[in-house]
Amino acid sequence: MRVLVTTSAVNSHLNNLVPTAWALRTAGHEVCVASQPDLTEAIKNSGLPAVAVGEPMAKPRGIDESSGTPFGLGFDIAETRPEKLTLDYVRGTLDTYTSMVGEYMADQSMLDDLVRFARAWKPDLVLWDAHNYAGPVLARVIGAAHVRILPAPDHWARMHARYLDLAAEQTSPPSADDDPMAAYLGAKLARYDREYDEEVVVGQATLDPLPSWVGFPLDIDYRAVRHVPYHGPTVVPPWLRRKPKRPRVCLTLGQTRRALGVQGSAGGEEVSITDVLEGVAALDVEVIATLRADQLPPNTVVPDNVRLFDFLPLNPLLPTCSAVVHYGGMGSVGAAVVHGVPQLGIPGDMWGEGDVMARLEGRGAGLVGRGDTLVEQLRRLIEDPSFLEGAAQVQKEMLATPSPRDMVPELEALTARHRESRIG
Template identity: 65%
Template sequence: MRVLVTTSAVNSHLYNLVPTAWALRAAGHEVCVATQPNLVEETKRTGLTAVAVGEELPTARGNLDTSDTPYGLGVDITETDPATLTLPYVREVFRAYTSVVCEYMAGDSMLSDLVDFARVWRPDLVLWDAHNYAAPVMARAADLPHVRIIPAPDHWARMRAIFLDLVRDDPAAAADDPLADYLGGKLARYGREFDEEMVVGRATLEPIPTCLRVRADVDYRPVRHVPYSGPSVIPAWLRRKPKRRRVCLTLGQTRRALGPAGSDDSGAAGLLSAIADLDVEVIATLNASQIPPGTPIPDNVRLFDYVPLNALLPTCAAVVHLGGMGTVNAAVVHGVPQVGMPGNIWGEAGIMREMAARGAALVAEPGTLVAQLARVLDEPSFTDAATQLRKEMLATPSPRDIVPDVEEIAGVRAKGEGDGRR
């Protein structure tokens, strides 16, 4: 069969899709990744076929965080406080996130090109990154089954479930539905109508730890996270045992791709200064744009523009990061305790609270980083808990294991393998 994979031009979102895309390719299926032009070269480096759709995704400017809500929207799709989650608040979440975030990640130019390409290439299935809502519209326009894959906890489905519960017995309230209006408006161009499958796909693949999974009325298919972070070479020094306990410091792929680290104490300068007096070797994966000019580099810190986390983390006693899912997943896969200084993009604070609740992490602020990191390094319970999370992740079906599920959703197993043409 032919599988059309879609993602917006953000490296970490592409990397989350690669293991499943390659599992499908290895099973004999043809795979093509549709993305904006500025991710085409990176897609080609994964070994997968790429097609450019839409206009380039512009780079975000300024600090991605605000003191209250992500992107300055005034509402937060990751909000969990029941007192805050009133119908007006939830409705505004969908109004703000569709008009701003969805349109930024995958606007009309991408949708139009996706539909045109699908009509020519004629895929049997669409596999889409959960933040790219042009994909389910395209799938419905082309009458294709579609499967979603989440890059982080599924707050879209969680918040949607809250909205549907709030309006369940009030038809008038249900009629004011910004998400249905947004997707329905795009579908109307192709003579199609909105339904709830447009929000969550026919099924949803979950390559995240069990403790971060959301309870919603969705056909979730857990899948093991397989770390991938692009083409890389394992340096010779990484093959030697460190003389001191090694700590990885990273600000993550998404922050590197979408904007600067910021000028506050959660940025690189504050982090490097905070850990200068610890008896550890710090490997800081930071590029030049993430280190303010004139930043002093402590003697126990080694700076690298890039080191593959999949190779670095097995040598580390702990990892310090901002709560992004790529780093969290990699740390879980390798059983490494974590210290999080959460950002404010997609519920990082909640992610780190869950990791801490499982005993595998601690949450820190600039003033408590040294003490929290010392605890994680010195108290064996954190390593024990991280090891348990690793066992749970490794017991989850691999991308290869879920290929039959994807084939069944596409109808391949029922009708027999075809050539992908209709």
Template identity: 40%
Template structure:
């Protein structure tokens, strides 16, 4: 079986890599198609990369429409409000178009037409995946990297109507038409099935062919530091933060956010008898920030390496860090970062009894609780058990083979015949 994998960003490829490995070791051919940086990340992971389109210019969260998308946080809505859900979806369209622009979309579709995969795996932000699958009549499967905002919002936007219009599907269908692909009816943005590596407290299953999977942390190549093996003399705390200022959630989202900075975190740990491993881009630490003597500061260290040797973690609500912490069974203190959706992720951890949402007025007390409260340790242990209970990526392979076989008779889009050569813009990595 031929399997085409596509992702919008290298970081969004990471959750697909273990499943791609599982398919490859089962004897299937796998190619990863995406921007040059995605193709390079695939090659680093031991997979075949195919370039489509150009490198992404600028950080995705500073792209046109990103501010409007952040203000329309996909978590801040309630079921039964289809008009509001539709507005939130519409606010995210410019950002999704930026991640999968016309050059990338054309490149992914061309690669699919040239190679003819039977199965397309795509991260939920890579909207070239469902279009490419429709172009060749392949089965298509979304692989989530975070909570399924699109599934929840699409379901709410149509008010329960199975065939009602939703802005995301309508927008994708129109874009596909311009590239000569007829998406037909249904909801191409939700795939034939959805693979979900998140803990149950973050899963959305309604109306989906939902396939949970036990997450296998992957964050690119890494070297295990020897000092991690040494038993710490004091409790070891991991602090991993993506942005220096940790801006508050937008007021338009209904939550002003905690307003916690990197300096606040360092000041709080300075008063504790702990050993701290802090992973962040040192160039992003605000000038004048005092770094306590017990902090070991690293530019980069994948969280899955130090977490088994830590008593707790402080992070910025990134789903991948949450999942890795959950697998390690450590309590979490989460601070909403600049990406939308982190508030809902943090709320789910707190409800599960496995962590706390940051309170700037009580940060020191919260860190003490994180290290000493047996209830949080018990909650973290329960979350670990829940997260590890899913099937492994290898165990998902037979079901994916069946899905592809069931789509074998599906007609490819007849409007564009198979090209005899690979067109410009698609290059092997």
């Protein structure tokens, strides 16, 4: 069968899709990956055919985290407090995120180009990044089966399910036109004479490579799949093959923050990169920091025990580390889980990173960084064997999850059923 994989031009989102795309390719299926032109080189470097669609995504831009809400939007799609999740708040969140974040990740030019390409190439299955809603619209337009894959906790579906529940409780239920997801996706479908339904929001199935303790109890066809760390072309430097003389700590901001232009402060704690570097200087550790020069504030003093690299893939680095310090992105969390490394999270404020790290702390596999206690927390993470035991347990659970290769027969069967239903 032919499989069209689609994502936005964010490397970490592509990296999340590559293992499943290659599993399909090595099973004999024809696979190509479509995204904005600024991701073309990264797709080519993955060894998969690239299709450039739409206009380049906006250049990296500073995101104002001082407003108390992600991206300065006034709403947080990761909000979970029941008292906060009123009908007005949920509706406002979905309306804002679809028009701002959803359209930023996949605008109309991308969708139009995708449809033109797909009508010529005729894919049987569309595998789409769950933050890129051009994928399911495209699949509905051309009549293909479609499956999404989660790059982060499923807040789109959770928030929309909350909206539907709240709307149903009203004495005078809102009309379908009041549903922001239905309005946003319905307008895109209407351009191609197609109609909206809930399947466009959640796919015909959802591949979930996140740890089981990150999920939500939603009535969705989730299919757990093992997270396989992929970070692009990798050359393992000679020094990385030698055992470190003292505990090694990885410090990373993650690729999504880079792609969206997020600088070095994190969430409500407002912990800066400078704070972190000053803190680790007091410890007898070797720190490998994957930071570009433009991610460091002017006149930053880099301690003697810190080595800076523009980029160093986590997959070969983490097995040599005693701990990893990061901002709660799922690429970093997933890689650390796979390699059984205790984690110190200084949660960012983009997609519920604080909740993810709190859940990891609850599993005994890491800690949520808390401002001026960072040094002692990192020391504890390295010296207390219980964290290594907790990390080993979550690692064991992840490695027992079906691999992307195990998912291929399920995707084949789903596509066959869809084809039969259309013929029938």
